[in-house]
Amino acid sequence: MTVLWCANVLLPGGWERNVRLTLAGGRIAGIAVGEAPQAGDERHAVVVPGLPNLHSHAFQRAMAGLTEVRGPAGDSFWTWREQMYRAVDRLDPEDVEAIAALAYVEMLEAGFTRVGEFHYLHHGLDGHAYDDIGELSARIAAAASSTGIALTLLPVFYAHGGFGGAAPGHGQRRFINDVDGFARLMQSAGRAIRDLPDAVLGLAPHSLRAATAPEIAAILPLTGGPVHIHVAEQVKEVEDCLAFAGARPVDYLYDHAPVDERWCLIHATHMTEAETARLAGSGAVAGLCPITEANLGDGIFPGRRFAELGGRYGVGSDSNVRIDAAEELRLLEYSQRLGGRARNVMALEAGVSTGRRLFDAALAGGAQALGAEAGIAVGRPADLVGLDAGTPSLHGKSGDALIDGWVFAGGRAPVEAVWRGGEKLVEAGRHRARAAVERGYRRVLDKLAG
Known part of the structure; x- marks a missing residue:
């Protein structure tokens, strides 16, 4: 005691x-x-209270500071993604565990006490599964165990390279599973976290680009835990979804999946007013990653309007280019100030502390998104x-x-x-x-x- x-x-x-x-x-x-x-x-x-970090790709911590040289044709999320694909080509299981351990140490030192690991690096260098298909999930669990951070493990279902079930590219070979393989992966991941205190197992269809609506429906019964998905992060993603389905990503997701309080929509940057209201009214959490979104040039989430509609949100360190709980909250507010040319935007009401309003929202929203309790x-x-x-x-x-x-x-x-x-x-x-x-x-x- x-x-x-x-x-x-x-x-x-x-x-x-x-x-x-x-x-x-x-x-x-x-x-x-x-x-x-x-x-x-x-x-x-x-x-x-310790804050939940609702969205992390731990292995990307090793890329921090290595993607800041301008390319010949201008840079974007999509050129950064190609650099990320090259980075994963050399990581073995010991490397993944070592990188995750540093990321988790830095999270704890910054005031995060639980991480939602959106884990999509699954297979060997040649794209074939390890003898234990959940080998790399076990490495994430080992890093959480050695550092002491609480873990919500979110194995990622990733099957395609684009909307409509497009074939994956070479750079995605370490991520790919079909539904049956993913079911085996989930079983292995459950074993990996079995002895971790307060661990939670959820799952994550990577995105509407990487998982079809029928595949998402097929994997949802594999856990009763949280469900996370990237959605509407980039303008090109919106354009591609419109070309494929005649609908924007958030609307398409709500039309084809039972989105409710279990769900966390990561980024959701590019939404119409109607989509913003739809997300806010569903009880799902918006998973915001302000440092990474700024680093990648994603755009500005409609934070003020979402909060006015009663929307729930939390923050995550995503690419882990910089791990700082306070800075995630600060940059969320500052993005709203820059977009609206105003101050103390996310406080919403006169006399309310902006920092406290952000902290309370991230605590409650992050806990909900990670299937955990929070608060003293x-x-x-x-x-x-x-x-x-x-x-x-x-x-x-x-x-x-x-x-x-x-x-x-x-x-x-x-x-x-x-x-x-x-x-x-x-x-x-x-x-x-x-x-x-x-x-x-x-x-x-x-x-x-x-």
Whole structure:
């Protein structure tokens, strides 16, 4: 049993002062408000819930900083995708595990305590399945185990290279399964996460380009967990869907799949007003990845309108070009400011803290999308983030101003301690396994550069 005495704690009902949190069995066993610290209590100035990271492609962390040279014909998501295909051509299972471990260490150090791993790298270098078809899913689970992050594993169904069941290209060979092969993959993935605390198994049809409507219907019964899909990320995707089906991607998805609260629509950047209302009204979560969307030049999600309609959203680190929970929230707000030439857009109402509104939405939406519980309440997982009130961005602040200071001025710097399942994994801003994980990651980069 561990007891934390916290000068300031963000509970579901709001901020409370002088709180003793009792952690036992990986969960929050007690919350006592307005109490003095006792001998043996571990003291912290500010404690908030850990955030869910609802969308990650861990292996892409190894590409960070390597795709920023302009090509001969201009650059876009589609030219970046070709570079990604070349990068996966050299990764073996040990490499995948080492890269994921670094990404997960950095997520924890940034204040993310659960990751939704949208995992589509399945097969060997020649495109054939490993003896265990879920070998690389097991490597993701191993990275989660060694770093301590909570895992929602989302094996990806990827069968085609374009709308209408187009044949996949050479660069996609490591991703491809038919429905029967994917069913075997799901069974293997379930075994891989069986011993991970609080692990969740969902699934993810990659996109409407990569999975047909009948295939999506066939795989949905393979799990009762979350369902994630990329949709309407790029203008070209919208144009291709219109050419194929005479409908835009979000409308097509809703017309052909039972989208509800289980679902998370990743990006959903390019929607009409009607599509935006359709997504907001369905109870599904919009999975927003502002850093990656900016890096790839995707466009701006209709955040203000979606929020006004009661839409649920969370954030993810996607390509992991930079892993920073506060920056994802900050960039989400800043994109809305740039698009609408206004300030404090996502707060929606006068007198409301923008940082707090973003944080609360990402906490609730991310938890829903990952099939998990979140927030500091008795019985819930003890997934906590301690912020250093002595950092310049938080100094002298209280209440929601602490969140605003973290999101808009602090970044990763204020994250002092992180507990996942009651276990302290980050102290003084550094994950306890960082040194060993970094060595493994550097080995992979040296190999890729050789």
